[in-house]
Amino acid sequence: MSTLAAQRPPAIRLRGVRKSFGMVEALKPVTLDVEAGKIHALVGQNGAGKSTTLGILAGRIAASGGDIEIGGSRVELGDPRRARAAGVVAIYQELTIVPALSAVANVFLGQTYARRGLLAEAAMRRRFHELTARLGVTISAEAEARSLSVADQQTLEILRALEANARIILFDEPTTALAPPEREALFKVMRDLRAAGHTLIYVSHNLDEVLDISDAISVFRNGRLIETRPRPDWTKSRLVAAMLGEDMGDIYHRRPAARPLGGPPALSVLGCSLPGAIEGIGFSVRAGEVLGIGGLVGSGRSSLLRAVAGLEPQSSGSMEIGGKAVEWPRTPRAARRLGIALVPEDRKHQGLVLGLPAADNVTLPNFGAVAPFGLINNRYMTDRSAVATRAFGFDPRRLAAPVGTLSGGNQQKVLLARWAYERPKILLVDEPTRGIDVGAKSEILNSLRAFADQGLAVIIVSSELEEICALADRVVVLAEGRLVDHIDSNRAELSVHLVLNSAFGVERHHHD
Amino acid sequence: EEIKVDVGLDKPVVIDTEQPLKLALFIEIGTNSAVQSTITGVEKMAAKYGFSYDVFDARFDVARQINQMETALFNGYNAWIVVPVEGSQVCDMVTKRAPAENVLVAHATGTACGRSSMEGEDLWSPGTLTYVGGNETPGAFKAIMEKAAADNPGRQKVGILTGPNLHPITVSFDKALDEIKKEYPDFEVVALHRTDYSPPDNQMKTQTMLQANPDLSIMVGAYTNMSKGAVPALEAAGKQGQVKVYEAGGTEWSVEALKSGAIQATTGFYRQTAAEAAAQAILDARAGKKVPRVILNDGHALIPGQEAGKVGLVTRDNVAQYTPESP
């Protein structure tokens, strides 16, 4: 079988493909063969050029040079339509959802079922249910995409690519927003696709997953393809070494609190409810403590953070800050006045002003601090944001670049650095390492711990349960919008397993 | 009882004398001071003779005026006084549909059916009861231009401020200008600017004109609003007196400007008395009296030397005897 495969032409053949944005050389000449009917993974640090490579293949970005062959024949891409015609579809790292359209409409975007130009809505809905069943998810077909969680939106993108049923499917970090069960389902689908002869390219920062599913792995560093080897030639540490040029060690080593936790809670919340999402949730967090919130996708974790951060005017509950009862925040501004800040999960739409430079995005909550007499001093701004971003390993020389031109991971660093610049009392972080490379992930987790050590109360939501277990002093678990468990750090068994068990506990209950 | 009024069509307009007079007044724009005096005229007659009337302001939108007419037809107004936004487009409405529904139509200044560049009996459109006016006809504009030519013998550089294309006043003003250009070769038009009738626009156009033509000696404007822009521009350029301003319009502002020497001459506009005469014509017709098709002498006070039915030229000399009807 392997000999047979070897005789087939590679599904994709890149010869000296490169890309520069202005003078920034995002991708130095890349030469790569992707074997047909295989899963080929690309790994590398943030900004290494993975998305750029996929973007070129998908026709989103026009290459600055080089040849591309697909299925043995040379193609001129540079337009998504031509890429589709050549049998390539992609799931992009940055969501490409049409917010006002329904879930079904989003899945069938550009590939509508129709008879004589008239939409075949029923057929699409039927197919939609087939596809969701295949991935083991439940998404209301008629729900407006903007009302869906990021996870569900990500799922729609995956469904869209599945529906396209192309010969070549590119997955750019498809799992970042997904919980373990959906990830498993996705991997199963990917294996099925491979078995059916499709060629898959898979980009992820989760090296375990990469090692688990792929047939070959290419490592990128600084816009250069370092090496490509079949899966058996790789181990995790060799991957890390190739990515970074050094050994990283375990990123998930436990980070305990620096000093014994005591004193009154910095924040305590009682009976927090948001109709339709969460009900009667109470918790508290002390200064210097990291509280993790565990749960499955759709369990209400983001809703809880949003409610506490004043983003859900319909929410209700009672709140104490430093032991004093305060009014429930109904606007983000009110929450900010209470010392609460949120790092949202959707950085593109809620976090960053993409057209403004990174420095402005860091100093956004308080331009006043870099503006003596109300006049913005650019040097102060650069200096102060350089200090804030450095903690996250962000290169200060990129502070002047519009944040929209940074790689996904670097955007996330800018977003987090904002709250190192303007310190809140209570920091809520939703999916802080979404799309972050292993090296930076460790930096971010360290910085979050450092936030706590400097006396902030930190609440973290992450679908990477390992992260929560590594970082949190305590974990509360949500399921179906209710609080179902409370795991203390002194319970030695704080582990992914335990969190998952409590999260599933409720469901098991229902099935019994 | 029924009274038949001949409006120049095969079928007369039949008036049911049982029905009281219900008058609709259609004006082109309510924010123009001249038009305000049209309203005043009708108001005065209504108070005097005790009939009801409503004002429909088209805000310079002819489609809107036509819609208002359609609405008025439906609402049973039995007589109209019309100042058209644009005569050609209301033609069908005022000469066919209104008489067909037994509505008497009188024009108080402003003609219909492309007659704005005509004179005398031709100002009347068959289907309507009467036309009152004569001060916005080519003849009227020609009179002021002739006055400018007569006052200033020898070669003259003339700047013109007129309205937008297709506007009825513009059409008759342009016709007068064409004739003047032929008859008075010394009257050299060096710049013609189409403005939107607003003083700011005219101020701007005047400045530009003065800059491009430093030897300009005369300016003629189609209406007082033109002078309202031109005079301050001349003042700013220090050219008062050097460039002589002639206009049509005869408003209160014009009177003050004549007295101060800012403008040389204007024509009498009598929209109030025209409106009164139009209302009177309707009342007369309803009483079975014969009404002239064209009323050029609407009964306004004559300026010394003015012949009834002819345009009155108002100058510094006779301004004391002229009573403006518009602010």
Add this chain to the structure above:
Amino acid sequence: MTDSLAIAAQPIATGRRHFVDIALRYGLIIVLVVLVAVSQFLYPRFLDPQNIKNILSQNAPLGIVAVGMTLVMITRGFDLSVGASYAAGATVFASLAVAGWSLWWAGAVTLLIGLVAGLINGTIITRINVNPFVATLGTTSVFSGLALLYSNSSPFVVSDKTFAMIGRGSFLDVPISIWILAAVLVVGELVLARTVYGRSLYAIGGNDEAARLAGLPTAMLRTSTYVICGVCAALGGMIIASRLSIGQADIGTSMALDSIAVVVIGGTSLMGGEGSVWRSAIGLMIVAVLTNLLDSLAVDSNYQLVIKGTIVVAAVALDAFARSRR
């Protein structure tokens, strides 16, 4: 398998969504119904069939243009040049009739001119990437200049009786202009709501990049909306020319603002991606009813301005409030 919350919450959520949807739709419809009721109360002949016919036929050109504008605005576009295309349509249609062309040919050529105007707009906007506002402001100026030059700044007066048919004739006792308006509205609504083309427009307006990445020919689709809008404007111009038996190039100056207003009052956002023809139709009716009522009651025009402005803002505020409640 997962999302058991979602499963559990589903029926409630759907129930709520339905209710909200209904309230949303009815937000604006309720405004219209109340307005009609108030009109009938203040002005008893309001619901007289003739008055309804007047209202509809008077607003047929505006309604037709608004349909084209809805398509443009759903793709996040903007077309200020409809007034010029409308005037050009009226002028050309009348001029050809004066020149003795058959009405069919004259109509076809007029619509073709609207199409070309739209194509020019679309090309400037999607290929040369000029902001739709400036692009269509510029073409407004060019198109009206050309129409004025073509007509030598004079009206074309048509004496032929059949010419007046489109604007003034009736079929089954309903004015033909109303039939045309109804046809354009129905077709527009169907196209937007039921066809692949319509769905693609929403996608482009909602997220142009996503639509492009999904392989939609976005530039072509956006151009097509300007083309349709230009054709609608020319058709509107034909109706008004026929209604007045005259075509002249200085009409339609308020058409752009009016048609955009109608669409936006209907709830279509300037930011694209949402809106619908039926919403624009309701926006049209709110404006039309208000105008007719105030004119029928012969309200002083200055007060009309104040009243109309207030009611329009209040109506849209109510609609906005209804939507925000979801």
Add this chain to the structure above:
Amino acid sequence: MTDSLAIAAQPIATGRRHFVDIALRYGLIIVLVVLVAVSQFLYPRFLDPQNIKNILSQNAPLGIVAVGMTLVMITRGFDLSVGASYAAGATVFASLAVAGWSLWWAGAVTLLIGLVAGLINGTIITRINVNPFVATLGTTSVFSGLALLYSNSSPFVVSDKTFAMIGRGSFLDVPISIWILAAVLVVGELVLARTVYGRSLYAIGGNDEAARLAGLPTAMLRTSTYVICGVCAALGGMIIASRLSIGQADIGTSMALDSIAVVVIGGTSLMGGEGSVWRSAIGLMIVAVLTNLLDSLAVDSNYQLVIKGTIVVAAVALDAFARSRR
């Protein structure tokens, strides 16, 4: 540690960015320079100081309004009511002068009225969430209705000579209206480019949700732009009233479209988050120079329409092209 690629590329990138920035700026500036050169060639008195003074003072009201509009549009807003506020400003200012008020008090009250108008717009838009287009279309109608009622549809003619000073007086041989325009432009540019307030406006326009989450008082900030815009419009009205010694409520009908056009020609997007006062100033100058040239040459008004539309589109296309090249 990460992104060493980026680090390496940085110095060059900055160099290039500067170059690109310059080209971008010069894209529009070059258009203006060419236009001026052509004007001087076709019309030798064009660069005469008096002509320049004329151009600037004539366009001072428009320029002032455009500064306010720039702020509004950077926050993704829209203000159609500037024409009405402008007319109301002219009317009120003249009426108070006629009533014998001192100019200072009359001016203060006029600006206050602009402020209130802006506050009303801002409140409707940010608090009741009405689309800016409809909101300001509605308030346009209300404000002009009120101004007309206040003035009883008649002009206020001011005989007091000092009243004419703002519009016609000079200081250091430069018209006072030009000084005012220059002051508003400079302050506007400084505020936008250098202050916390200005930077916040860009953030709101770029991503309102992100700005709100970061704790900026977005509703208040957006309201403030309408307030500034209203004050600018009233100030423009004062200048025109003073220039003509007349205040009447029917002026300014093209002010909204003209000022938006100036801003957009300057390259400020309707989608918010970008733009600047100096860009709007160049947009203003392009329009002003073009108008002056065509009028000075006394080009037939129909041809003017065609020429102006074409040049404006071409200028913006060139600018768009220059920007897309980065």
